[in-house]
Amino acid sequence: MTSTKPLVVANWKMHKTAFEAIAFVRELLTLDPDCRHVDAVICPPFTALAAVHDALGVSPVELGAQTMWYADSGAFTGEISPRMLLESGVRWVVLGHSERRQYCGEVDETINRKIRAALAHGITPIVAVGDTPSEHAAGITLDRVAEQTRAAFDGMIADEVARCVVAYEPIWAIGSGQIDSPEDANAVMREIRGAVPGLDRTRILYGGSVEPASIRRLVAQPNIDGALVGGASLEASSFVALLDEAQGRALSGQASM
Numbered sequence: 444m445t446s447t448k449p450l451v452v453a454n455w456k457m458h459k460t461a462f463e464a465i466a467f468v469r470e471l472l473t474l475d476p477d478c479r480h481v482d483a484v485i486c487p488p489f490t491a492l493a494a495v496h497d498a499l500g501v502s503p504v505e506l507g508a509q510t511m512w513y514a515d516s517g518a519f520t521g522e523i524s525p526r527m528l529l530e531s532g533v534r535w536v537v538l539g540h541s542e543r544r545q546y547c548g549e550v551d552e553t554i555n556r557k558i559r560a561a562l563a564h565g566i567t568p569i570v571a572v573g574d575t576p577s578e579h580a581a582g583i584t585l586d587r588v589a590e591q592t593r594a595a596f597d598g599m600i601a602d603e604v605a606r607c608v609v610a611y612e613p614i615w616a617i618g619s620g621q622i623d624s625p626e627d628a629n630a631v632m633r634e635i636r637g638a639v640p641g642l643d644r645t646r647i648l649y650g651g652s653v654e655p656a657s658i659r660r661l662v663a664q665p666n667i668d669g670a671l672v673g674g675a676s677l678e679a680s681s682f683v684a685l686l687d688e689a690q691g692r693a694l695s696g697q698a699s700m
């Protein structure tokens with residue numbers, strides 16, 4: 444595994460102007476999150492990346508982007524390249540989020556190219572996979588998620604795959620308040636780990652209605668190494684509570700990992 448620390452990633456989606464993002468970071472720094480036993484990443488919209496990077500300063504909280512294009516430059520109107528992200532201080536990138544698959548025509552082949560491009564630039568891809576409500580209802584989650592995972596990493600060698608992070612986000616759990624059970628999510632993660640050589644060494648995150656009150660039960664599962672969080676990451680106090688709970692500090696009063 445790349446790291447044994449839990450990883451908590453804030454996916455802000457299309458929330459916060461640069462001004463609002465700076466206000467979040469100022470409050471976050473005041474709360475002084477303890478990141479000794481957890482890795483923390485914030486993924487703001489593109490327009491706030493540079494401002495968040497500057498505002499974070501020497502904070503251990505790192506910067507991620509919500510997507511990127513695979514080429515270094517060229518005629519790709521509206522797109523952002525890995526080099527542009529690096530210049531803004533980005534070290535992580537979410538790729539293949541279900542909202543981009545659903546609304547922006549993201550497909551497995553481009554996701555695969557983006558993963559390779561991110562790795563080539565030293566940006567860690569957080570590759571999102573997930574089942575739709577109808578796939579969940581039909582009981583084909585394991586097959587569907589394994590198929591998506593294999594397509595995302597198609598043609599890559601195990602050592603490359605091991606440098607990535609995977610996020611399992613059941614689409615029916617995103618923004619619904621209906622979290623998957625930790626045991627069921629763990630079973631899907633186990634399937635993901637076995638789907639492609641190298642994923643036995645990566646961190647696999649759960650995403651979908653994660654709250655400070657639920658993250659600890661999730662990361663207690665053997666195959667769940669952290670969380671990709673939308674709504675509950677938008678307030679600084681809630682984000683800090685997620686970090687505390689993920690590293691098992693909040694209840695015990697001391698680091699347990």
Ligand code: 13P
Nearest residue numbers: 454617618651652673674
């Ligand atoms: P919520 O935490 O708001 O359900 O969003 C999950 C998600 O899609 C994170 O990428």
